[in-house]
Amino acid sequence: MVEFKLPDVGEGMHEGEIVKVLVRMGESVQQDQPLLEVQTDKVNAELSAPVTGIIREIFISEGETVEVGTTLLVIDAGGEAKKEETKLPEKVVTPEKTVHFAPARADHRRSLATPYVRQLAREMKLDIELVTGTGAAGRVTEEDLRQFASRLQKSAPAKFPTTATGNERLLEASTVAVESEQVVQPKTETTIRVAPSSQGDIERLPLKGIRKKIAEHMVKSVTIIPHVTSVDELEMDQLRALREKLKPHADKRNIKLTFLPFFIKALVIALKEYPTLNASIDDRTNEILLKRFYHIGIATDTPEGLIVPVIKDADYKSIFQLAEEIDQLARLAREGKLTMEHITGGTFTISNVGPIGGLQATPIINHPEVAIISLHKMEKRWVVREDEGVIRWMMNLSLSFDHRLIDGVTAVRFTNRIKELLEDPNLLFAEMV
Structure with a gap:
């Protein structure tokens, strides 16, 4: 078994944020195949498999911040996928757990794309694995993403919102206010009483990635330096x-x-x-x-x-x-x-x-x-x-x-x-x- 730990990929790096997990438990991986995308101090880094084998354990999730040296996943460098299924204890492989993982591609290959295009896909709320690449060697380009998003909007615009609108947030706030005040009108779904607010609409966003690193660096600077x-x-x-x-x-x-x-x-x-x-x-x-x-x-x-x-x-x-x-x-x-x-x-x-x-x-x-x-x-x-x-x-x-x-x-x-x-x-x- 090979424990894959977060390496120090930068000068003085202490921690990194897991941007994307690119593999699943039980999946076969090849040496140098990308496993994770990690946000370090202001740059994205792609971490690759050190050996060929099977993913046995995954200890982290997307959005989590981990310190250098933390074990991220375990790779079995000697087993085969079919043997693995029979050897895993029942408490690890259960019907309840398998439903949490999306089905892998039939060819088990990951879409080719630059870190910039992958980042753009995340911002556009798109699954890059569903996009057909037209670049060299089938690489997904920025134009591929935009055309894919355009097709989604034309086919079912209501099912693929990119961001929550002000009306959607107002509806959520209204629902909370109705429940707290016990105001219910069972015969009419469109009539909702909105509790008055002196502060107005508030949207909460996570402080993460580059913005989090900038904030930490600024606080450190003004704290230490007069x-x-x-x-x-x-x-x-x-x-x-x-x-x-x-x-x-x-x-x-x-x-x-x-x-x-x-x-x-x-x-x-x-x-x-x-x-x-x-x-x-x-x-x-x-x-x-x-x-x-x-x-x-x-x-x-x-x-x-x-x-x-x-x-x-x-x-x-x-x-x-x-x-x-x-x-x-x-x-x-x-x-x-x-x-x-x-x-x-x-x-x-x-x-x-x-x-x-x-x-x-x-x-x-x-x-x-x-x-x-x-x-x-x-x-x-x-x-x-x-x-x-x-x-x-x-x-x-x-x-x-x-x-x-x-x-x-x-x-x-x-x-x-x-x-x-x-x-x-x-x-x-x-x-x-």
Whole structure:
């Protein structure tokens, strides 16, 4: 018998949420066949069978959170399915228990699909095993899901709701109120007296998956780190002009050139001059860890929540290389295809909310890092230059820092250095290594 335990599939992972159980008790599995889908710290991981055999026991259920090292299921690596049926004790295999499992496919094969498509199927409340794939090797695609959902809605729209409507929730609340007040009208099913509510309609949703991990991480960060935020403004006219000159060259390489690569290069230069901002604190040993590598996290908005993919060794990459990697990581994040390698090891984080808007914010530090910078919207403002009023393209930036390690003076000097490099791009390129 082989006990299959939850492995540590990520850096410092302590627990995972069981998203989907892909096998049933008594089912034969092949080595490397997917057994479970697990939600780790911000990514989905598919766990495969270590051996060929038969599933004897399943100890977990979908939606359950388990710790690393917990036994998830037991695989008999030496038995056969028919022998198994005769050897199982009666108290395990009973008619009452067998009805809980849906019948397996005749061919016992699982639908092929990417984690992103499987996640989309769950959101659409669809059983992906019923969808016929049209992709390579019969793989189920996003378009297959949408066509399948469309056919279901046309054939029996009342039987396949995707979400509860406000009327359905109101009906449920009404039924509870009727039972509590003993108001019954047996001759009329459509007439229901609704108890008045001062709070209105409330929908309860489980806090799980990525949103749960984000919540836990945020609470940990603000609990451990004394946050202080410094806000400054930045003149963007020269950087805008430089970007316009470089865009045709980027377009020839099919690269989307934004302002973010320039910020990363300026940030790395400033971090080398102020190393305490590229550090962390070991709370167990009370030591400061100064890091001589520069892995920059890019906060990215996805349908599932905020994810921070990391650009490794940003100091060794060109503006175009950074732009290309930013675009690639953002696409993988939106598609749910990031791996643990993509989201771990960061030393400093940038949150770029400028394209959305906002003048300033107090970003929460991505623990165990000690600082984070937030970029805000760019707009024309009336400013004073050499005692004269002029219009300039301006942007605010907010730096939150760990006051245990970084003093306010150091933080302001750090942002002043970033401003100096970005307001004069010629200086930025002269300082690049």
